[in-house]
Amino acid sequence: GNSVTQMEGPVTLSEEAFLTINCTYTATGYPSLFWYVQYPGEGLQLLLKATKADDKGSNKGFEATYRKETTSFHLEKGSVQVSDSAVYFCALSDRTNFGNEKLTFGTGTRLTIIP
Amino acid sequence: DVKVTQSSRYLVKRTGEKVFLECVQDMDHENMFWYRQDPGLGLRLIYFSYDVKMKEKGDIPEGYSVSREKKERFSLILESASTNQTSMYLCASSLPKTGYNTEAFFGQGTRLTVV
Numbered sequence: 001g002n003s004v005t006q007m008e009g010p011v012t013l014s015e016e017a018f019l020t021i022n023c024t025y026t027a028t029g030y031p032s033l034f035w036y037v038q039y040p041g042e043g044l045q046l047l048l049k050a051t052k053a054d055d056k057g058s059n060k061g062f063e064a065t066y067r068k069e070t071t072s073f074h075l076e077k078g079s080v081q082v083s084d085s086a087v088y089f090c091a092l093s094d095r096t097n098f099g100n101e102k103l104t105f106g107t108g109t110r111l112t113i114i115p
Numbered sequence: 116d117v118k119v120t121q122s123s124r125y126l127v128k129r130t131g132e133k134v135f136l137e138c139v140q141d142m143d144h145e146n147m148f149w150y151r152q153d154p155g156l157g158l159r160l161i162y163f164s165y166d167v168k169m170k171e172k173g174d175i176p177e178g179y180s181v182s183r184e185k186k187e188r189f190s191l192i193l194e195s196a197s198t199n200q201t202s203m204y205l206c207a208s209s210l211p212k213t214g215y216n217t218e219a220f221f222g223q224g225t226r227l228t229v230v
Contacts (some may be wrong), residue, residue, distance in 0.1 A: 096171055101146075
């Protein structure tokens with residue numbers, strides 16, 4: 001089946017630093033790609049998505065570009081804030097054994113921003 | 116505001132007990148999911164349901180069962196709880212075609228400890 005490999009954490013950065021969290025995938029076909037974020041004490045919420053090659057997803061200053069040639073979907077932000085401290089999950093669309101659709105997640109990257 | 120509600124934030128159960136985790140969504144979604152979240156392993160799919168009374172095993176169904184008698188409610192059952200089922204459990208829901216232009220919405224999670 002499809003799989004996601006995500007940069008291991010934890011990642012600690014100073015406020016206003018540049019952020020990159022790497023994500024690569026293995027898939028048959030052309031999955032959609034997602035970044036979800038989990039703030040402390042909360043469930044996951046969608047941060048951004050891209051549904052086809054060369055699409056760029058963006059939200060709250062974060063960006064990720066669907067790169068088919070490198071099978072990657074790296075998350076970037078130019079200037080991080082303390083409020084960005086969270087766990088970030090890369091995910092892709094996948095099919096179950098019976099052809100239903102589901103999401104497959106990476107292992108998550110914990111990001112801590114220090115003032 | 117869309118909502119997925121899990122009945123408990125924290126649970127402590129004894130080994131061998133039968134445990135019920137409840138999840139309710141108010142978005143009239145067809146798909147509902149149960150994941151468990153463990154450090155270093157990310158989110159792993161236990162079971163999902165794509166319609167009332169319909170279910171499909173996920174990646175780690177052993178030791179679990181599910182029930183979906185009504186569209187809005189999806190229950191995860193631990194038939195005989197064991198210490199290796201101590202984890203964070205996350206419920207999610209979505210429209211069909213989760214992997215394409217459809218977002219999955221998550222509950223806040225239930226942290227289960229089996230002693």
